[in-house]
Amino acid sequence: MAALEWTNWLPEPSSAPQATREELSGGLDAFAEEFKTTAVCKELPASAPGSSTEGNALPASQRMGSEYDLFDITSAMDWYEGDGGLLDGGVQARVPEGAFQQDLLHGLETFSREQQQPPVVPAWGSQAFSNSFEISRQSGASTMIPTDSTVGGAHPAGCDHSLLIDAEQHYRLADPQEGTHRGGMLRPGMHPIKPQHALPPCCAPQHPTTPPQPIMGHRAWESPFKGSPQDSADSSLFSTHSSYDSITILGDVQPFSAPAFNRPSYMESRYDSLDSCSGLDHPEDSLLADMPGLCHQGPPTPMGMCYAPIPQTPRVRTMPMFSRSDIPCSRELPPFQESVPMEMSPRQALLAKPDHSIHRQPQRLSKRKPAKYNDDESYTTESQTRSGVSSRGRSTKPRRYPGSADSDDDVSNGTNKRRKHHNPWSIEETEALVLGVEQCGGGKWADIKKLGYGVIAQRSAVDLKDKWRNLMRVAMLPHTATRAKTDKRREVPGELLERVRILSSGFAKPPDISRMSHHRGRRFS
DNA sequence: ATTAGGG
DNA sequence: CCCTAAT
Numbered sequence: 001m002a003a004l005e006w007t008n009w010l011p012e013p014s015s016a017p018q019a020t021r022e023e024l025s026g027g028l029d030a031f032a033e034e035f036k037t038t039a040v041c042k043e044l045p046a047s048a049p050g051s052s053t054e055g056n057a058l059p060a061s062q063r064m065g066s067e068y069d070l071f072d073i074t075s076a077m078d079w080y081e082g083d084g085g086l087l088d089g090g091v092q093a094r095v096p097e098g099a100f101q102q103d104l105l106h107g108l109e110t111f112s113r114e115q116q117q118p119p120v121v122p123a124w125g126s127q128a129f130s131n132s133f134e135i136s137r138q139s140g141a142s143t144m145i146p147t148d149s150t151v152g153g154a155h156p157a158g159c160d161h162s163l164l165i166d167a168e169q170h171y172r173l174a175d176p177q178e179g180t181h182r183g184g185m186l187r188p189g190m191h192p193i194k195p196q197h198a199l200p201p202c203c204a205p206q207h208p209t210t211p212p213q214p215i216m217g218h219r220a221w222e223s224p225f226k227g228s229p230q231d232s233a234d235s236s237l238f239s240t241h242s243s244y245d246s247i248t249i250l251g252d253v254q255p256f257s258a259p260a261f262n263r264p265s266y267m268e269s270r271y272d273s274l275d276s277c278s279g280l281d282h283p284e285d286s287l288l289a290d291m292p293g294l295c296h297q298g299p300p301t302p303m304g305m306c307y308a309p310i311p312q313t314p315r316v317r318t319m320p321m322f323s324r325s326d327i328p329c330s331r332e333l334p335p336f337q338e339s340v341p342m343e344m345s346p347r348q349a350l351l352a353k354p355d356h357s358i359h360r361q362p363q364r365l366s367k368r369k370p371a372k373y374n375d376d377e378s379y380t381t382e383s384q385t386r387s388g389v390s391s392r393g394r395s396t397k398p399r400r401y402p403g404s405a406d407s408d409d410d411v412s413n414g415t416n417k418r419r420k421h422h423n424p425w426s427i428e429e430t431e432a433l434v435l436g437v438e439q440c441g442g443g444k445w446a447d448i449k450k451l452g453y454g455v456i457a458q459r460s461a462v463d464l465k466d467k468w469r470n471l472m473r474v475a476m477l478p479h480t481a482t483r484a485k486t487d488k489r490r491e492v493p494g495e496l497l498e499r500v501r502i503l504s505s506g507f508a509k510p511p512d513i514s515r516m517s518h519h520r521g522r523r524f525s
Numbered sequence: 526a527t528t529a530g531g532g
Numbered sequence: 533c534c535c536t537a538a539t
Contacts, residue, residue: 421533446527462528466533469530 118417425467426461430492432456433464433471435498442468442503475500 425433432455436448445461445468458463475497 423533443528462533465528465530 423458425497426455427493428455429459430467430496431472433459433467434496434503435465437468437503469502471497472504475504 008375432453433448434449436445436453436456439451440447443465448464449456449459449461457468471492474492
């Protein structure tokens with residue numbers, strides 16, 4: 001086979017400092033110490049073992065412990081530190097230091113494997129290793145979130161920050177400008193970037209009882225520099241939106257194959273931007289496109305194409321397609337409207353399964369809502385004109401007089417107590433809620449509503465909050481406690497509960513065990 | 526205006 | 533699902 005030509009654009013192998021066994025081991029120790037994790041690896045193989053590609057075919061749990069995992073995964077993640085794209089003026093932006101470290105590593109490894117030579121390993125701590133990636137020892141996944149990757153010195157700081165978060169919510173914020181790194185554990189409410197741009201609770205840690213999830217998540221994300229002239233996306237791709245409006249967090253992905261590594265587009269463009277390398281402009285050029293085991297999920301996002309490992313089982317765990325309602329894109333995206341007459345995005349169409357709940361839901365609402373408004377109508381006259389749309393606001397809406405007759409409470413339950421309204425959540429609603437939490441994180445119910453899932457539109461933020469609380473309670477119940485399901489329609493699918501468990505494990509305050517059976521005689525809805 | 530939490 | 537306190 002022809003030797004890889006990565007030397008055309010990578011530093012000469014001889015120029016890369018060679019690390020001794022001890023140096024590399026020491027670096028890994030430091031890494032492990034800093035991140036309070038067990039050492040990534042201790043032993044270097046005398047020669048490249050079986051191809052790392054084979055290694056990645058193994059479950060993540062079995063791949064841990066090898067430094068080749070480190071290399072493969074980082075290269076496969078396809079995220080670069082910074083963005084070396086062209087500026088408006090056609091000036092080639094500088095490529096951040098270490099931008100190609102993943103490729104360098106993989107290239108070195110592939111090279112040595114093909115040449116049947118001992119691996120060439122750059123020294124830890126050299127420029128090739130600018131500490132801009134992190135590995136989760138649990139899932140083997142690494143996630144890199146570009147933050148304010150402004151190129152060409154347009155940004156005053158002229159730096160290329162990069163925030164990396166792994167599945168265990170370690171984060172690492174690199175500031176090449178200052179040559180500093182900050183790291184630690186992500187905690188809810190912690191905003192490594194800027195307070196006003198809250199970092200969404202990132203990929204939830206693996207639930208102890210669940211196997212590694214291939215798709216960690218897909219989250220909306222607003223860059224602190226969104227819309228600023230310094231935003232590379234603004235200058236080169238879109239007019240108003242940042243490349244970093246959303247990120248796709250991949251789990252275990254296959255490493256680049258050598259053929260993909262040799263793709264002309266790759267060799268020529270040198271991956272000049274995050275977008276090009278991820279296939280936004282030319283999907284066929286995406287290195288991920290033809291990687292075995294990867295499937296293309298969803299439409300292109302401003303960040304690039306979404307890829308994810310092909311699920312083992314044919315479960316329909318599609319990725320949420322839109323993190324924002326108005327992603328501009330060169331390709332046709334389904335029309336999407338922000339306001340009340342919600343159009344159906346593909347995802348929503350998927351959610352809105354025919355029959356069951358779809359039928360019941362509007363009926364309940366049409367029965368309940370007008371009644372409520374009619375009640376209020378006699379008390380509030382002018383407020384109706386101004387109140388406008390807000391479908392359900394609790395605060396703005398004039399409230400029923402406490403003692404007023406319950407015209408809409410049709411049935412009394414024998415006692416004199418008012419029967420409370422109760423619209424059970426449909427499975428579709430529940431799934432939409434879980435999707436929202438997966439995107440926005442818990443506690444962001446107003447944001448979740450803004451996502452625009454039509455099925456949820458009639459539920460207030462408080463409703464979402466209450467439902468999520470109940471979902472957590474149900475999810476944390478012992479599996480054996482699946483109460484007699486007389487009502488199959490309302491039963492929350494185990495798959496959803498599993499997702500709830502995964503998400504809830506990432507929150508600071510897990511559901512209070514003592515209140516776990518808070519159902520007070522009535523079922524969780 | 527939103528969110529957390531008790532009821 | 534309702535209500536209130538607290539931001």
